[in-house]
Amino acid sequence: MILFKQAEVYGPDRLGFRDVLTAGGKIIKISDKPIDTGDLEVLVIEGNGKILIPGLIDAHVHLCGGGGEGGFKTRTPEMRMTEMITAGVTSVVGCLGTDGIARSMENLLAKVYGLREEGVSAWCYSGSYQVPVRTLTDELVKDVMMIEPIIGVGEIAINDHRSSSPTAAELARIASDARVAGILSGKAGVVNCHLGDGPFDLELIETVIRDFVIPISQFYPTHMNRNARLFEKAIEFALKGGMVDLTTSTRPVFIQEGEVPAAEALARLLSKGVSVDRITFTSDGHGSLPEFDSEGVFKGLSVGKLDSLMESVIEAVKKYNVPFELAIRTVTASPAQYLKLNGKGFVKEGGDADLVLLDAETYAIDTVVSNGRLCLYQGQLQVEETFKMET
Numbered sequence: 001m002i003l004f005k006q007a008e009v010y011g012p013d014r015l016g017f018r019d020v021l022t023a024g025g026k027i028i029k030i031s032d033k034p035i036d037t038g039d040l041e042v043l044v045i046e047g048n049g050k051i052l053i054p055g056l057i058d059a060h061v062h063l064c065g066g067g068g069e070g071g072f073k074t075r076t077p078e079m080r081m082t083e084m085i086t087a088g089v090t091s092v093v094g095c096l097g098t099d100g101i102a103r104s105m106e107n108l109l110a111k112v113y114g115l116r117e118e119g120v121s122a123w124c125y126s127g128s129y130q131v132p133v134r135t136l137t138d139e140l141v142k143d144v145m146m147i148e149p150i151i152g153v154g155e156i157a158i159n160d161h162r163s164s165s166p167t168a169a170e171l172a173r174i175a176s177d178a179r180v181a182g183i184l185s186g187k188a189g190v191v192n193c194h195l196g197d198g199p200f201d202l203e204l205i206e207t208v209i210r211d212f213v214i215p216i217s218q219f220y221p222t223h224m225n226r227n228a229r230l231f232e233k234a235i236e237f238a239l240k241g242g243m244v245d246l247t248t249s250t251r252p253v254f255i256q257e258g259e260v261p262a263a264e265a266l267a268r269l270l271s272k273g274v275s276v277d278r279i280t281f282t283s284d285g286h287g288s289l290p291e292f293d294s295e296g297v298f299k300g301l302s303v304g305k306l307d308s309l310m311e312s313v314i315e316a317v318k319k320y321n322v323p324f325e326l327a328i329r330t331v332t333a334s335p336a337q338y339l340k341l342n343g344k345g346f347v348k349e350g351g352d353a354d355l356v357l358l359d360a361e362t363y364a365i366d367t368v369v370s371n372g373r374l375c376l377y378q379g380q381l382q383v384e385e386t387f388k389m390e391t
């Protein structure tokens with residue numbers, strides 16, 4: 001059992017100063033008065049000067065690596081469980097990336113099961129960048145309906161030179177399969193679409209919505225902030241009821257080339273009247289990011305980092321004056337509700353004990369609890385990788 005004493009709780013709405021008690025992996029009591037736990041063995045964590053929020057959800061991570069676009073040696077490594085914890089992330093949704101050949105659904109699903117064994121929460125999408133999509137069972141609808149951790153389809157690449165340029169009919173068929181499987185299994189059944197830098201922006205998705213009987217909410221387009229023109233289309237899409245996923249991992253050179261920082265994009269969407277329920281941040285973690293020196297000379301590759309999520313939340317609050325409770329919704333309640341991740345995304349009684357304690361001034365991550373287990377305390381990891389990779 002863990003008892004947080006009088007932290008300022010944002011669940012993600014501001015609840016005020018509360019005691020929060022966890023047991024058996026759940027939040028069992030939230031009270032404005034001190035909770036008396038008698039002589040039970042409880043770890044007490046002082047919340048003085050701290051903010052308690054739900055564990056973060058990162059709904060677009062290349063769990064078993066992505067990239068590999070500069071030859072085999074550039075295939076990016078797998079994500080490790082401790083990268084989640086130090087970023088305050090307790091739930092991830094994994095996807096394949098550009099390479100759906102050397103990386104498989106079997107590989108992705110095995111990684112999801114492995115992360116669950118390591119104590120964090122994980123799901124994945126079925127399908128691949130390319131169409132016809134890679135699947136586990138040879139049928140998309142069967143994957144989403146019958147395989148518990150598979151909650152939708154993605155990432156399907158459109159408007160990108162690396163995509164297989166699906167037709168509207170092909171994308172509609174994928175969306176129908178995802179939708180039916182979702183309805184039959186009580187899952188989200190969404191289609192996570194990678195938007196590239198091509199000239200067609202959201203046209204393909206707009207065509208499917210116009211010409212087929214598929215609701216706009218079925219599509220979960222990501223990288224919507226990757227250039228200024230696409231972002232303008234993203235605002236219109238959101239005002240029509242569409243979801244907008246903003247990618248947080250970036251490089252200064254991408255911003256110089258016109259990428260809209262996720263924090264700025266959030267502020268602009270909110271100012272246009274878009275509900276925060278339709279806006280999410282994801283890190284694109286472990287996708288490859290090229291690095292350049294100050295002269296613009298290619299230096300090598302790194303991977304998208306999960307801690308860019310919290311960095312973007314802080315930037316939204318401090319630089320763009322987005323209220324804290326709205327900024328954290330993009331990484332808690334909004335993805336939890338849209339993706340139907342029950343028990344996640346809120347600090348509430350009966351919910352999963354996924355909690356992050358932040359410094360109230362700096363928002364530095366102090367403590368992380370995942371499924372009731374203390375994983376980070378006073379900035380120090382309390383859990384170990386199954387394999388420790390000494391360097």
Ligand code: ZN
Nearest residue numbers: 155194195223
């Ligand atoms: Zn992508």
